[in-house]
Amino acid sequence: MVETNQYGFKIDTAKPIKGICCILYCKNKPANGKKYCHKHRKQIEAIRNPIQYSYSNLKQNAKRRGKIFTITIDEFESFVNESGYLEKKGRNKGKFHIDRINPNRGYEIDNIRILECSENVRRRFVPYFQDQVPDDFNPEDLPEVEYFSPEIENNSEDDFPF
Numbered sequence: 001m002v003e004t005n006q007y008g009f010k011i012d013t014a015k016p017i018k019g020i021c022c023i024l025y026c027k028n029k030p031a032n033g034k035k036y037c038h039k040h041r042k043q044i045e046a047i048r049n050p051i052q053y054s055y056s057n058l059k060q061n062a063k064r065r066g067k068i069f070t071i072t073i074d075e076f077e078s079f080v081n082e083s084g085y086l087e088k089k090g091r092n093k094g095k096f097h098i099d100r101i102n103p104n105r106g107y108e109i110d111n112i113r114i115l116e117c118s119e120n121v122r123r124r125f126v127p128y129f130q131d132q133v134p135d136d137f138n139p140e141d142l143p144e145v146e147y148f149s150p151e152i153e154n155n156s157e158d159d160f161p162f
Protein backbone atom coordinates (compact mmCIF):
# COMPACT_ATOMS: atom_id res chain seq x y z
CA MET A 1 0.00 0.00 0.00
CA VAL A 2 1.18 3.49 -0.80
CA GLU A 3 0.78 6.31 1.68
CA THR A 4 2.09 9.85 1.75
CA ASN A 5 4.04 10.83 4.84
CA GLN A 6 3.82 14.21 6.56
CA TYR A 7 6.65 15.58 4.40
CA GLY A 8 4.98 14.68 1.11
CA PHE A 9 7.05 11.58 0.36
CA LYS A 10 5.30 8.47 -0.93
CA ILE A 11 5.80 5.52 1.39
CA ASP A 12 5.49 1.87 0.45
CA THR A 13 3.94 0.30 3.53
CA ALA A 14 4.41 -3.19 2.10
CA LYS A 15 8.19 -2.94 2.24
CA PRO A 16 9.72 -4.81 5.09
CA ILE A 17 10.73 -2.49 7.86
CA LYS A 18 14.20 -3.97 7.93
CA GLY A 19 16.63 -3.95 5.06
CA ILE A 20 15.19 -1.37 2.69
CA CYS A 21 14.24 2.32 2.77
CA CYS A 22 10.50 2.93 3.17
CA ILE A 23 10.24 5.52 0.38
CA LEU A 24 8.39 4.23 -2.69
CA TYR A 25 10.77 2.80 -5.32
CA CYS A 26 13.87 3.48 -3.21
CA LYS A 27 16.18 0.47 -3.06
CA ASN A 28 18.73 1.90 -0.66
CA LYS A 29 19.51 0.44 2.71
CA PRO A 30 18.12 2.39 5.63
CA ALA A 31 20.47 4.29 7.89
CA ASN A 32 21.32 2.35 11.03
CA GLY A 33 18.14 1.68 12.96
CA LYS A 34 16.09 4.09 10.80
CA LYS A 35 13.20 3.82 8.35
CA TYR A 36 14.84 5.83 5.58
CA CYS A 37 18.13 5.72 3.71
CA HIS A 38 20.73 8.49 4.12
CA LYS A 39 19.59 10.29 0.96
CA HIS A 40 15.96 10.41 2.00
CA ARG A 41 16.81 11.29 5.58
CA LYS A 42 18.69 14.32 4.23
CA GLN A 43 15.78 15.32 2.00
CA ILE A 44 13.33 15.00 4.87
CA GLU A 45 15.65 16.94 7.16
CA ALA A 46 15.84 19.74 4.56
CA ILE A 47 12.04 20.03 4.63
CA ARG A 48 11.65 19.53 8.36
CA ASN A 49 14.29 22.02 9.42
CA PRO A 50 15.56 24.07 6.47
CA ILE A 51 17.57 26.53 8.56
CA GLN A 52 19.47 23.83 10.42
CA TYR A 53 19.96 21.98 7.13
CA SER A 54 21.39 25.02 5.31
CA TYR A 55 23.55 25.83 8.32
CA SER A 56 25.01 22.32 8.42
CA ASN A 57 25.70 22.40 4.67
CA LEU A 58 27.41 25.76 4.87
CA LYS A 59 29.49 24.66 7.84
CA GLN A 60 30.50 21.36 6.23
CA ASN A 61 31.45 23.05 2.95
CA ALA A 62 33.50 25.66 4.80
CA LYS A 63 35.27 22.95 6.76
CA ARG A 64 35.94 20.88 3.65
CA ARG A 65 37.49 23.90 1.98
CA GLY A 66 39.57 24.76 5.03
CA LYS A 67 37.78 28.05 5.75
CA ILE A 68 37.26 29.57 9.16
CA PHE A 69 33.68 29.21 10.37
CA THR A 70 32.52 31.04 13.48
CA ILE A 71 28.82 31.55 12.72
CA THR A 72 26.48 30.18 15.38
CA ILE A 73 23.11 28.65 14.53
CA ASP A 74 21.35 31.62 16.20
CA GLU A 75 23.32 34.11 14.12
CA PHE A 76 22.60 32.12 11.00
CA GLU A 77 18.89 31.97 11.79
CA SER A 78 18.71 35.77 12.14
CA PHE A 79 20.68 36.22 8.93
CA VAL A 80 18.39 33.85 7.04
CA ASN A 81 15.22 35.46 8.38
CA GLU A 82 16.37 39.03 7.70
CA SER A 83 17.68 38.30 4.23
CA GLY A 84 14.87 36.04 3.05
CA TYR A 85 17.55 33.59 1.91
CA LEU A 86 15.45 30.43 2.07
CA GLU A 87 12.56 31.99 0.15
CA LYS A 88 14.89 33.25 -2.59
CA LYS A 89 16.71 29.95 -2.72
CA GLY A 90 13.44 27.99 -2.80
CA ARG A 91 12.12 29.92 -5.78
CA ASN A 92 15.38 29.91 -7.74
CA LYS A 93 17.13 26.63 -7.29
CA GLY A 94 20.89 26.95 -7.19
CA LYS A 95 20.79 30.65 -8.00
CA PHE A 96 21.47 32.16 -4.62
CA HIS A 97 24.61 31.51 -2.65
CA ILE A 98 26.01 32.60 0.63
CA ASP A 99 29.16 34.46 -0.20
CA ARG A 100 31.95 35.92 1.87
CA ILE A 101 32.23 39.69 1.48
CA ASN A 102 35.97 39.64 2.17
CA PRO A 103 37.43 36.38 0.81
CA ASN A 104 40.49 36.76 3.02
CA ARG A 105 38.26 36.27 6.02
CA GLY A 106 36.24 33.22 6.98
CA TYR A 107 32.56 32.56 7.38
CA GLU A 108 31.90 35.09 10.10
CA ILE A 109 28.47 36.62 10.62
CA ASP A 110 29.59 40.12 9.60
CA ASN A 111 31.35 38.74 6.52
CA ILE A 112 28.55 36.91 4.72
CA ARG A 113 25.99 38.07 2.21
CA ILE A 114 23.64 36.56 -0.33
CA LEU A 115 24.88 36.58 -3.86
CA GLU A 116 22.90 35.93 -6.98
CA CYS A 117 24.81 33.66 -9.26
CA SER A 118 24.42 35.12 -12.76
CA GLU A 119 23.93 32.97 -15.83
CA ASN A 120 27.27 34.19 -17.17
CA VAL A 121 29.13 32.95 -14.17
CA ARG A 122 27.17 29.73 -14.27
CA ARG A 123 28.16 29.09 -17.87
CA ARG A 124 31.81 29.39 -16.98
CA PHE A 125 31.46 26.40 -14.70
CA VAL A 126 29.96 24.16 -17.35
CA PRO A 127 33.13 23.05 -19.21
CA TYR A 128 34.65 21.83 -15.97
CA PHE A 129 31.77 19.48 -15.36
CA GLN A 130 31.02 18.19 -18.83
CA ASP A 131 31.53 14.43 -19.06
CA GLN A 132 32.75 14.35 -15.51
CA VAL A 133 29.70 14.95 -13.41
CA PRO A 134 30.07 12.84 -10.30
CA ASP A 135 27.10 10.70 -9.19
CA ASP A 136 26.74 12.66 -6.00
CA PHE A 137 26.93 16.02 -7.78
CA ASN A 138 25.26 18.73 -5.73
CA PRO A 139 24.99 22.28 -7.14
CA GLU A 140 25.67 23.57 -3.64
CA ASP A 141 29.15 22.12 -3.91
CA LEU A 142 30.03 24.39 -6.81
CA PRO A 143 32.85 26.74 -5.96
CA GLU A 144 31.77 30.19 -4.98
CA VAL A 145 31.68 32.79 -7.72
CA GLU A 146 34.18 34.88 -5.81
CA TYR A 147 36.92 33.00 -7.65
CA PHE A 148 35.87 34.68 -10.86
CA SER A 149 35.14 38.11 -9.52
CA PRO A 150 37.30 40.72 -11.28
CA GLU A 151 37.30 43.03 -8.26
CA ILE A 152 38.97 40.40 -6.11
CA GLU A 153 42.71 40.40 -6.19
CA ASN A 154 45.14 37.77 -4.99
CA ASN A 155 43.28 34.83 -6.45
CA SER A 156 45.93 32.26 -5.86
CA GLU A 157 46.26 28.99 -7.79
CA ASP A 158 45.91 27.12 -4.54
CA ASP A 159 42.47 28.58 -4.05
CA PHE A 160 41.26 27.32 -7.38
CA PRO A 161 39.23 24.21 -6.76
CA PHE A 162 39.64 22.32 -10.03
Ligand SMILES: [Zn+2]
Binds near residue numbers: 021022027037038040
Ligand atom coordinates in the same frame (compact mmCIF):
# COMPACT_ATOMS: atom_id res chain seq x y z
ZN1 LIG B 1 15.57 6.02 0.32
